Amino acid sequence: MKSQIIKLLQQNARISNTELGEMLGISADEAAAKIKELEDDGIIRGYSVILDDDKIDEPTVYATIELKVTPQRDRGFNDIAKTIMMYDEVESVSLMSSGAYDLAVEVKGMDLKEVAFFVSERLATIDGILSTSTHFILKKYKEKGIFIDSEERDERGLY
Numbered sequence: 001m002k003s004q005i006i007k008l009l010q011q012n013a014r015i016s017n018t019e020l021g022e023m024l025g026i027s028a029d030e031a032a033a034k035i036k037e038l039e040d041d042g043i044i045r046g047y048s049v050i051l052d053d054d055k056i057d058e059p060t061v062y063a064t065i066e067l068k069v070t071p072q073r074d075r076g077f078n079d080i081a082k083t084i085m086m087y088d089e090v091e092s093v094s095l096m097s098s099g100a101y102d103l104a105v106e107v108k109g110m111d112l113k114e115v116a117f118f119v120s121e122r123l124a125t126i127d128g129i130l131s132t133s134t135h136f137i138l139k140k141y142k143e144k145g146i147f148i149d150s151e152e153r154d155e156r157g158l159y
Helices: 002-011 017-024 028-040 078-085 112-123
Strands: 061-069 090-095 103-109 129-137
Touching: 002 017, 002 028, 017 028, 061 112, 078 090, 078 103, 103 112, 112 129
Parallel strands: none
Antiparallel strands: 061 103, 061 129, 090 103
């Protein structure tokens, strides 16, 4: 049942307890209790809003930054990741399994200059970071399973 609740909340975190209960065959109170249990157990860590940045007046630039890092003895990548996570510009930090870089960092800023400053003056200067490679995101089409563009037609010919 937990996995069903998680899947439904991932599709629509604003679903009411009544609707959730009806979909799962339980009462609204039982649905609320199960959600609270998932939150208390730290399985559900938070809820977020997915925006269409083209429709809001605030300029926003996103970038993915690949970092090559020297892991620290007895700590691996954790301390560096924790340092990076503390910056307000940072949306996410992920450890990668293999390849040309170790950490992937997603950041948000008001413009290219702000993101470039963050990378060059804050991120690249952290001890243990060997190199950075920044990729600016030009347009988001889909995020967390949600179509950003208003037209939801599947280009593969599936509807």
